[in-house]
Amino acid sequence: MKNKNNIPPRWADRFLEWYCKPQLLEDLQGDLYEHFERHLSSKGARKARWLYALNTLRFFKPYTVKKLNFLNQLTQFIMFKNYFKTSIRSIARNKLFSAINIFGLAVSMSVCLIMITMFVEVKNYDRFHHEAEKIFRINNTHSYLESDPSLFASTSILVGKRMKEEVPGLKAITIMSRGFNGDGLIGDKRIPISGFWADEDFFNVLSFELYRGDPATALKAPYSIVLTEETANKFFGEADPMGKTITVAEHEYQVTGLVKNPPFNSHMDFQSLVSFSTFEIENEDNRGFLSWQNMWSNYVYFRLDDQTDIADIENRLNAIAADENSESKQVNIQLAAQPITKIMLGPSNTSNQLGPSIGREVIWVFAGLAFVVILSAGFNYTNLSIARSLRRAKEVGVRKVVGAQRKQVFTQFIVEACLISLASLIMAYFIFFLIRPMFLNLNPEIQSTLRLEHEPIVLVYFIAFALLVGFFAGFLPSLFLSKLKAIQVLKSASGPKAFSKINLRKALIVIQFTLSLMFIISASISHRQFKYALNFNLGFDTENVLNIDLQNNDPQLTKAMFEQIPEVTDIAKSSHILSIGSRWANQVKSDDGLDSASVYYSSIDHRYIPLMKHRLLAGSNFPEKNSVEVEESMIVNEQFIKHFKLGSPEEAIGESLKFGRERLTIVGVVENFHYATLDSEIECFAFRHKPQEARMLSLKISSNDLLSTRKKIEEAWAGFDEVHDFKGYFYKDGLERAYEQFSVTYTLVGFLAFLTICIASLGLLGMGVYTAETRLKEISIRKVLGATEGSLITLLSRGFMLLLLLATAIAVPATYYLFDELILADQANRANIGLLELSLGVIIIFGIGFLTIGSQTWKAARSNPALTLRNE
Numbered sequence: 049m050k051n052k053n054n055i056p057p058r059w060a061d062r063f064l065e066w067y068c069k070p071q072l073l074e075d076l077q078g079d080l081y082e083h084f085e086r087h088l089s090s091k092g093a094r095k096a097r098w099l100y101a102l103n104t105l106r107f108f109k110p111y112t113v114k115k116l117n118f119l120n121q122l123t124q125f126i127m128f129k130n131y132f133k134t135s136i137r138s139i140a141r142n143k144l145f146s147a148i149n150i151f152g153l154a155v156s157m158s159v160c161l162i163m164i165t166m167f168v169e170v171k172n173y174d175r176f177h178h179e180a181e182k183i184f185r186i187n188n189t190h191s192y193l194e195s196d197p198s199l200f201a202s203t204s205i206l207v208g209k210r211m212k213e214e215v216p217g218l219k220a221i222t223i224m225s226r227g228f229n230g231d232g233l234i235g236d237k238r239i240p241i242s243g244f245w246a247d248e249d250f251f252n253v254l255s256f257e258l259y260r261g262d263p264a265t266a267l268k269a270p271y272s273i274v275l276t277e278e279t280a281n282k283f284f285g286e287a288d289p290m291g292k293t294i295t296v297a298e299h300e301y302q303v304t305g306l307v308k309n310p311p312f313n314s315h316m317d318f319q320s321l322v323s324f325s326t327f328e329i330e331n332e333d334n335r336g337f338l339s340w341q342n343m344w345s346n347y348v349y350f351r352l353d354d355q356t357d358i359a360d361i362e363n364r365l366n367a368i369a370a371d372e373n374s375e376s377k378q379v380n381i382q383l384a385a386q387p388i389t390k391i392m393l394g395p396s397n398t399s400n401q402l403g404p405s406i407g408r409e410v411i412w413v414f415a416g417l418a419f420v421v422i423l424s425a426g427f428n429y430t431n432l433s434i435a436r437s438l439r440r441a442k443e444v445g446v447r448k449v450v451g452a453q454r455k456q457v458f459t460q461f462i463v464e465a466c467l468i469s470l471a472s473l474i475m476a477y478f479i480f481f482l483i484r485p486m487f488l489n490l491n492p493e494i495q496s497t498l499r500l501e502h503e504p505i506v507l508v509y510f511i512a513f514a515l516l517v518g519f520f521a522g523f524l525p526s527l528f529l530s531k532l533k534a535i536q537v538l539k540s541a542s543g544p545k546a547f548s549k550i551n552l553r554k555a556l557i558v559i560q561f562t563l564s565l566m567f568i569i570s571a572s573i574s575h576r577q578f579k580y581a582l583n584f585n586l587g588f589d590t591e592n593v594l595n596i597d598l599q600n601n602d603p604q605l606t607k608a609m610f611e612q613i614p615e616v617t618d619i620a621k622s623s624h625i626l627s628i629g630s631r632w633a634n635q636v637k638s639d640d641g642l643d644s645a646s647v648y649y650s651s652i653d654h655r656y657i658p659l660m661k662h663r664l665l666a667g668s669n670f671p672e673k674n675s676v677e678v679e680e681s682m683i684v685n686e687q688f689i690k691h692f693k694l695g696s697p698e699e700a701i702g703e704s705l706k707f708g709r710e711r712l713t714i715v716g717v718v719e720n721f722h723y724a725t726l727d728s729e730i731e732c733f734a735f736r737h738k739p740q741e742a743r744m745l746s747l748k749i750s751s752n753d754l755l756s757t758r759k760k761i762e763e764a765w766a767g768f769d770e771v772h773d774f775k776g777y778f779y780k781d782g783l784e785r786a787y788e789q790f791s792v793t794y795t796l797v798g799f800l801a802f803l804t805i806c807i808a809s810l811g812l813l814g815m816g817v818y819t820a821e822t823r824l825k826e827i828s829i830r831k832v833l834g835a836t837e838g839s840l841i842t843l844l845s846r847g848f849m850l851l852l853l854l855a856t857a858i859a860v861p862a863t864y865y866l867f868d869e870l871i872l873a874d875q876a877n878r879a880n881i882g883l884l885e886l887s888l889g890v891i892i893i894f895g896i897g898f899l900t901i902g903s904q905t906w907k908a909a910r911s912n913p914a915l916t917l918r919n920e
Contacts, residue, residue: 054093056084060101068107069114076107135464139471146468148814149429152807153472156425157517158479159803162487163418164509165480165500170406173313173392177255179351182219184358184385186211186348186365187398191380192646201347201391202400206338207368207383208348215364217356220252224347226402228322230600231771232283233295238771239282240599241296243273243320245327253351256314260290261305272323274305279319301326312499315391316402340372341379344400349388361385378644392497404493417800420563424804426521427556428811429465432818433525434553441532448534458530465522466515473514486799490792524552557815557848558855560808561893565859566866567801568889573867573881574794580879581787582780586627587721589661590779594747594758595625596765597775603742604674609768613760615751620656621742625779626723628786634708636732638692645691647707647732648723649682653739657683657718659748666697667716670737682707683716683735691732707734725786726877746779754778805892809900812848816904819844828913837909844905845898852897856890 061077068076080103087096139146177183186207191197208223215221229242251263258266258274266274273294280289280303293300301322310317331337352358365383373380386394396407433440444457488495598606607619624630637644654670670681686697694700697717704713712734720730751757758776765774777785784791820827827840835843864881872878 054088056081056100057097060104064104064107067113069112072112076112080104080107131460131463132467134460135467138464139468144817145432145814148810149425149432149468150472150475152425152428152810153422153469153517153521154475154479155803156421156807157469157472157476157514158483159421159800160418160513161476161480161510162484162500163414164513165502165506166414166498167411168503168506168509169313169498169500170392170411171389174315174388176311176313177388180389181387182352182354183253183388184350184352184361185388185391186350187384187386188343189382189384190343193378197380197382199395199398200343200400201398201402202343203346203348203383204338204340204343204381205346206340206342206372207365208346209338210368211348211350211364214368215361217353217360219351219353220249221348221350222249222253223247223324224250224349225324225327226345226347228296228320228327230296234283234292237283240772241279241294241319243318243322244316245324246321247324250321253349256310257308258305259308263305266305267321267323268325269302269304270323270325270329271299271301272304272326273301274307274321275303276307276309276319278309280306299326314403315388315405340376340381343381347402350385358385404497406497417796420567421800421803421807422517424560424563424807424811426517427560428807428814429468429521430524431553431556431811432814433461433465433522434528440529444529444532445534448532454530458526461526461529462519462522465526466518469514469518469521470511472517473510477510490795491788553815554851557808557812557851558858560804560811561852561855561897562859562862564801564804564808565855565889565893566863567797567804568892569859569863569886570867571794571798571801572885572888573863574790574797576879576882576885577872577875578787578790578794581726581790582783584722584726584877587662587719590627590783592749592751592754593659593779594749594761594776595779595782596745596747596761598743598745599769599772599775601769601772603739603745606768607745609764610745610747610761613757613764615749615757615760616747617750618655618659618748620659620746620748621653621739622656622744622746623651623738623741625744625746625782626650627725628782629725631724636692636708636734637706639705643692645732647688647734649707649734649736650723651736651738651741653742654737656746657716657735659746662721663719665717665719667701667714669716670735673737673739675740676737679710679736679738680713681715681737682712683718684714685718685730685733686720687730688732688734689714689717707736712736722877727875729876801889805896809896812897812900813904816848816901820904820908824908824911827908828911831909831913837906840909841902841905844908845901848897848901849894852894856893860886860890 064077064080065073080100083103084096084100087099091099174180174183185201186203188200188203189197190200205223205225208221211218212221224247225245228245229240231238232241246267248264248266248268250267251258259277261274266272275283275289283289283294284292289303289306291303293302295301307321328337336342350361352361362385365385369381369383391401392405393408393411394405396405396409398405398407447457447460484500488498488500596606596610603621607621610616610619624632631648632650633646633648635644636647652670653674654672657664657669664683665686667683670683684700689695689697689700692703692705694703694714700714700717702713704711718735721733722730723733747761749757758778761776762774765776823844827844830840830843864886867881
């Protein structure tokens with residue numbers, strides 16, 4: 049038997065025969081076969097088949113296409129018109145089944161419309177740049193010793209410098225760094241400003257619209273600044289900003305350009321751009337400025353030359369990485385070029401992004417969830433259509449008797465399915481606008497990256513999607529009905545027997561309710577994890593603690609202002625808030641240099657440990673100082689002394705280690721606590737005594753009315769700082785935001801569970817109605833022979849309940865495995881999956897199933913047998 053891969057694709061041959069003129073077909077097909085044989089021997093079967101199909105499409109030209117017969121076209125139009133009319137009549141005649149199908153498809157399609165709009169928006173990110181497909185960003189993959197590699201959107205300044213000197217084939221390279229921020233002063237006006245340091249090639253690589261100034265020189269001179277349109281209006285109003293100066297942190301910056309606000313579909317947003325030469329001047333004494341490992345806040349973008357292949361650039365990057373890594377034994381950094389158009393759809397675990405990103409994993413998850421919902425609605429259509437095959441079979445038999453071909457019958461039912469799908473699209477479009485705000489409000493990052501607005505092309509995608517759904521939903525019933533033979537259908541009183549052996553309808557019901565049950569259990573488990581995280585004992589006290597961002601205000605003056613409020617009982621300073629995701633780290637080495645570790649830390653004052661009620665196991669707290677000129681001490685956790693083998697907490701007191709560039713002495717040991725989110729293990733941690741580095745104040749509040757006290761604190765802030773808006777939150781609120789992924793998961797999955805249950809229940813209702821109608825005479829005879837209503841309800845419902853039981857047997861262990869072994873496997877601290885989470889969905893499913901089926905069977909069981917059997 050000849051291998052299928054060694055012959056041209058069948059569909060390509062059929063397509064050629066369909067469009068090609070008869071007088072040209074033989075020669076054209078012969079030439080294509082000859083080329084196919086050559087390609088088969090030289091390029092392999094797969095490429096030969098691909099080239100054959102491509103050549104078939106290439107020959108689709110005016111001189112090869114046969115003329116269409118006008119009469120044939122007219123006949124086809126008349127037939128389609130007939131299909132359309134018949135489909136409309138069939139939909140109108142079967143109102144209940146049509147309503148179930150239309151509503152079910154509409155609800156599920158609305159979710160898919162969200163998905164389509166989301167995908168189109170994300171794909172359009174950064175495509176406003178000129179020749180965007182030629183712009184790339186350098187990403188770093190960082191590994192320390194044997195630890196797992198971490199992906200970063202940032203890189204070192206050294207990479208950009210070396211690329212400019214050593215890598216040919218690039219039109220332009222720009223080096224950027226984040227971190228420019230402060231209060232801008234113009235006279236008496238004081239306004240917060242932030243932005244990026246960027247070199248003079250910024251506008252040669254990225255196509256942000258500079259409408260005032262010279263792109264080549266705007267960012268060249270030291271202390272030059274380019275303002276966005278919005279920022280310029282804040283500072284200068286209607287006046288011309290060009291050439292004027294803004295004072296930030298005692299430095300005067302001259303406005304050398306004005307740029308349009310970055311579009312919404314840009315992965316980076318900024319208020320200003322400051323010349324990179326300024327950044328270099330301010331870091332002249334920083335020995336690590338051009339270090340290979342200084343990769344945490346710097347970015348490199350480049351534009352390819354027209355004749356350059358990105359593979360050549362990546363080879364150069366590998367050579368640079370190999371050269372630099374040869375000098376480091378502990379750290380390994382690899383470089384990769386990422387297209388700017390794929391940043392929003394890149395890996396979701398990429399750190400140090402310049403703005404929020406969606407991530408391809410999130411897109412795939414959303415797409416998978418939407419597919420499951422639309423699948424459930426499609427199953428409804430297939431199930432109900434096959435169930436109604438007895439009625440439609442006679443219609444098919446009559447059609448075939450009068451001359452209808454199988455293809456025409458198939459087309460008839462496909463048209464009907466597509467009409468139902470298009471009707472569902474209209475309803476789905478309105479539902480889309482109802483659920484869009486809810487989706488956007490799921491998470492602040494979603495709101496900042498998506499608008500879900502329509503372009504004309506999106507409407508085309510909607511219609512194409514509806515037709516596709518109609519085709520696939522109607523394919524199986526159409527295929528089944530078109531296969532029926534007229535003689536058998538018209539002779540048989542019991543209708544078609546196809547599918548009786550494989551129980552397709554039962555399988556579809558089981559799949560539907562398995563998916564619904566998995567959604568419910570998933571939502572329940574996610575909610576349990578969220579509550580577990582919020583109520584977890586972190587090892588310190590977060591009750592009634594209000595964290596306030598200082599926003600560059602003097603920590604001591606701000607603290608003195610808040611101390612005037614009676615309800616504020618204590619105030620502590622810190623560099624950042626622990627346990628909500630933000631982590632700072634530095635390298636710590638032992639005296640002999642043989643042992644080292646990356647140690648997380650927080651800079652605090654002497655009030656922090658008592659306020660948060662950390663438990664000191666040995667040693668003492670930091671001395672009372674508002675500023676520490678020479679840092680000397682640190683307080684570490686138990687894991688720290690265990691890692692560095694310092695003995696007991698008492699024995700560790702007085703030990704000195706090199707912490708970054710400083711040598712610090714351990715003055716205290718605190719009990720282990722969770723300084724990071726609960727998905728991380730407790731590792732080495734240290735408190736450093738550097739109150740002057742404080743960025744946050746933590747206020748301990750004693751009040752019976754927290755909201756009123758918070759309002760009083762906000763009013764005090766407004767009087768103290770008229771420029772910056774108050775930024776504060778209670779610790780509990782910060783923890784809720786830190787574990788928002790669980791909240792988003794159970795909200796989203798819970799909503800989808802509600803939709804799938806509604807869709808599956810509608811399908812079950814339709815099946816119940818159909819079963820009750822088709823078995824009405826049997827019910828009447830059983831009733832005449834003495835059967836009770838209860839026994840009849842049990843008889844008719846038993847089959848459906850067994851299907852729900854089978855769905856439970858599949859869904860419960862599958863969902864348990866999914867969460868226990870996959871989703872929650874890497875969580876260091878998590879709630880156990882209990883019986884309540886697993887049984888809740890089962891109770892809901894059986895309750896809905898019994899009410900849906902039971903209501904129809906009860907109605908049938910109560911019918912009067914005399915009315916049913918009087919015509920027999």
